[in-house]
Amino acid sequence: MLKAILFDLDNTLLDFSGFKRETALAAAKAMKQAGVKDSQKNLYGKIYEIYESKGIEYQNTFEDLLLTYGLEPGLHEHAKQAAIIAYQKKKYALIKPRLGVIRTLNALKNHYYKLGIVTDAPRDKAWQRLILAGLDHYFNPVVTFTDTGEHKPSAKPFKRALSLLKLEPDEVLFVGDNYDRDVVGAKNAGLKTCLAKYGCRDVKNKVTLENMSIRRFEALMSLTDSPIMFRKWAWGIKE
Ligand SMILES: [Mg+2]
Incomplete structure (x- = not known):
């Protein structure tokens, strides 16, 4: 029984897949708006490359991604926090x-x-x-x-x-x-x-x-x- x-x-x-897509799009947009010189599409693609190699639950995605651009510390932190906040906002809106x-x-x-x-x-x-x-x-x-x-x-x-x-x-x-x-x-x-x-x-x-x-x-x-x-x-x- x-x-x-x-x-x-x-x-x-x-x-969860839809949620991950939307949060990655929002984070890519936020990094570009913060001043990272790359397209939203490329940034989005790089987020998924990290998910694929480190796992979808990996907790250091934006830091790893931004390190590949060799940015000065202020811009690096600006872009990273913008990405984290954009991700969190979407997360609160989308998890249903x-x-x-x-x-x-x-x-x-x-x-x-x-x-x-x-x-x-x-x-x-x-x-x-x-x-x-x-x-x-x-x-x-x-x-x-x-x-x-x-x-x-x-x-x-x-x-x-x-x-x-x-x-x-x-x-x-x-x-x-x-x-x-x-x-x-x-x-x-x-x-x-x-x-x-x-x-x-x-x-x-x-x-x-x-x-x-x-x-x-x-x-x-x-x-x-x-x-x-x-x-x-x-x-x-x-x-
Ligand atoms: Mg499952």
Whole structure:
């Protein structure tokens, strides 16, 4: 019997890719306006080059980028702080749950499912995003990269969540958008898995391992709308 549902955060509950794009555009514009002699397009491209080499959660992006221009210290600091503030302003404006997330989470909670998070984001960023999206009261546990020091698909963060929930792996469903990290990782820990296809970029030829998939978040509602169907699925009973 399924007792809990764990979620990935970025791109599963939030439109994280859209948020990263918009914040990078705003930061590039701010650096140019501060006086960096390059186009907004180039600056934007360089932000993404750093994300690609250092990871999307890298915390020193603007400093690293501006160092490549060899600016005098005043202009360097001006451009860096302008980029940070432009990024933060967009962040506060843009972090929102995806369509249907709140309604669905409320329905799942009303059906007594325990809800939790397993994310590769650092602890402070994960909580900032949850608060900004108005989702900070829905989940317990919230397992972040900071808690285990291992990224998905390591089984460790999933096992940490299971021990906090005091549940067996087959009592828990994991919902995530990244096949290689979320589905493979949750399987490694023995959980049931649901691929959030609306957040995926490249899932062709890979859809073999997950137990179920959804094209919109609200499809999880069927877990509560048709409990009999769902229990059959959860127990692995074929029609
Ligand atoms: Mg994700």
